Amino acid sequence: MASITIRDARKSYGKSQVVHGVDLDIQSGEFVVILGPSGCGKSTLLRMIAGLEEISGGEIAIDGTVVNRLEPRERGCAMVFQNYALYPHMSVAQNIGYSLKVAGVLAAERNERIRAVARILELEPLLDRKPAALSGGQRQRVAMGRAMIREPKVFLFDEPLSNLDAKLRVQMRSEIRKLHRRLNATSVFVTHDQVEAMTLADRLIVMNGGRVEQVGTPGEVYSRPASRFVATFVGAPAMNVLEGSVELDGLSLLGGSRRLAIPRVGLRVGTQVAAGIRPEAVRLVAPGTAGALDATVDLVEELGAGRVVYVDLDGASFCVATPEPVHPAPGTPIGLKFSPEDMHFFSSQTGSRLDVFNASVPVPAH
Numbered sequence: 001m002a003s004i005t006i007r008d009a010r011k012s013y014g015k016s017q018v019v020h021g022v023d024l025d026i027q028s029g030e031f032v033v034i035l036g037p038s039g040c041g042k043s044t045l046l047r048m049i050a051g052l053e054e055i056s057g058g059e060i061a062i063d064g065t066v067v068n069r070l071e072p073r074e075r076g077c078a079m080v081f082q083n084y085a086l087y088p089h090m091s092v093a094q095n096i097g098y099s100l101k102v103a104g105v106l107a108a109e110r111n112e113r114i115r116a117v118a119r120i121l122e123l124e125p126l127l128d129r130k131p132a133a134l135s136g137g138q139r140q141r142v143a144m145g146r147a148m149i150r151e152p153k154v155f156l157f158d159e160p161l162s163n164l165d166a167k168l169r170v171q172m173r174s175e176i177r178k179l180h181r182r183l184n185a186t187s188v189f190v191t192h193d194q195v196e197a198m199t200l201a202d203r204l205i206v207m208n209g210g211r212v213e214q215v216g217t218p219g220e221v222y223s224r225p226a227s228r229f230v231a232t233f234v235g236a237p238a239m240n241v242l243e244g245s246v247e248l249d250g251l252s253l254l255g256g257s258r259r260l261a262i263p264r265v266g267l268r269v270g271t272q273v274a275a276g277i278r279p280e281a282v283r284l285v286a287p288g289t290a291g292a293l294d295a296t297v298d299l300v301e302e303l304g305a306g307r308v309v310y311v312d313l314d315g316a317s318f319c320v321a322t323p324e325p326v327h328p329a330p331g332t333p334i335g336l337k338f339s340p341e342d343m344h345f346f347s348s349q350t351g352s353r354l355d356v357f358n359a360s361v362p363v364p365a366h
Contacts, residue, residue: 001028001186002063002076002153004049010057011044011210019044020210021058028063031180031187035197036207037233042190043158045207049188050077050156063153078147079156082163084139086131086146093118093127096145117145120182121175137168144179155180157189161196173199194234198222206230228351231276231344237308237319239276243348246271257314258293262340272348279321281342284309284328285335292335297328311336 004026011019019041026032034042047053049060051072060067067075086095094101097114105113118124121141131139140160147155157176161169177200180187191197197204198218206213206221206229214226225231231239244253246269250261253275260275267273287294295311295318306323311334320336328334345354 001184003028004154004186004188005061005064006045006049006058007060008058009045009048009055009060011041011048011053012056017056018210019048019056022212024205024212024215026186026188028186029184031177031189031200031202032205033189033191033197033201033203034205034207035191035194035201035234037192040207041210042192042207046079046156046158046188046190049075049154050079051075052079076153077156078150078152078154079158080140080143080147080160082159084131084143084163086139086142088131091128091130092123092134092142092145095131095142096123096149099146099150113149117149120148120179121145135168136164137172140164140172141175144176148179148183153186155183155185155187157187159191160189161191161193169193169196176200194236198234204234206234208233224353225276225344226353228274228276228346231346235278237279237321239278239344240282240318241274241276241346242313242316242318244273244275246273251275254314254316260293260340261291262343267345267354273354274346274348274351276344276346277338277342279308279319281338282320282322283337284320284322284324284326285337287333287335289335289337292337295334295336297330297332297334299330300327302327309334 006022006024009019009022010017022045034045036042044053048055051067051070055068062075093114096117097110100110100113118127121144123141123145126134126138134142161172164172173196189200201218203215204218204221205215208229214221214230221230221234225234228241232241242253244251246267248269250259252259285292293313295313297309298312299310301308306321307326309320309322311318311320318336346352347354
């Protein structure tokens with residue numbers, strides 16, 4: 001195990017900066033997931049830790065040792081790639097044990113360690129096969145075995161499940177998490193898939209535009225998103241966000257076409273806000289219900305265990321996730337009811353979270 005400390009890490013390609021001053025502390029034995037959309041810099045950051053990308057500025061330390069100028073093989077990291085990167089002409093056993101062969105480990109010890117890793121990953125019956133004769137999930141386990149056999153301080157996973165089908169991804173998520181617990185390793189896992197991130201992580205690092213937007217447990221990131229971006233990126237279906245402004249008697253939404261009575265919040269009257277509510281926090285009620293927002297049904301998605309109902313709210317799309325067996329027809333009037341305490345508020349200018357129910361600035365009395 002090893003801790004990872006990152007201070008003001010930056011990466012530029014010519015005049016284009018893709019990672020902007022990242023600061024992170026990853027504890028020894030943690031399973032940390034870096035989550036973000038394509039192009040946000042998450043894989044670049046991972047490759048900087050591994051030494052596969054040169055750091056343009058700042059400092060990266062592994063287990064207290066600054067590794068900026070160390071070669072990848074000197075950092076104590078093992079990386080599992082999205083494309084497996086297996087040697088097609090070698091057997092499973094040869095692929096797993098290749099790094100030991102290069103390091104000059106004797107054949108007897110090498111074979112013993114290959115079989116030990118194969119037992120953990122349930123690859124023993126496949127040791128003589130070539131990669132072409134394996135399924136996607138089996139190839140990924142071989143790639144993991146090749147990383148494990150080096151007994152690294154740190155495991156680095158670069159979107160390793162992206163090429164698998166949905167069923168295999170679920171299976172491999174479970175296997176990776178169990179493997180992490182068994183090895184008691186420090187793991188850093190990069191993905192754009194929020195389900196992977198939420199199910200695997202001890203802590204989430206959410207990135208956007210080369211910057212860290214939020215660091216926290218999956219529960220913290222979901223329940224208290226630090227920004228509008230995090231709020232809409234984490235959670236499925238995505239959080240509903242409506243533009244509005246603070247008024248004396250509540251919240252004016254959608255350019256004043258809708259008003260919502262909420263407890264007095266610590267923001268000045270006239271403050272422009274983005275008001276968010278998660279689809280699963282909304283109840284469908286009869287149109288005209290007191291305190292509800294009236295809308296019109298657009299579409300219902302059947303998910304088996306529940307439904308997702310998309311509605312039109314004065315031209316704005318709004319989503320409701322419900323376990324109720326409801327199937328209203330398109331065009332049906334319907335009411336949307338939710339508690340003000342379940343709402344999230346973000347600055348319309350910066351996108352940052354506003355803790356309006358605990359804020360120190362009172363709404364002025366008139």
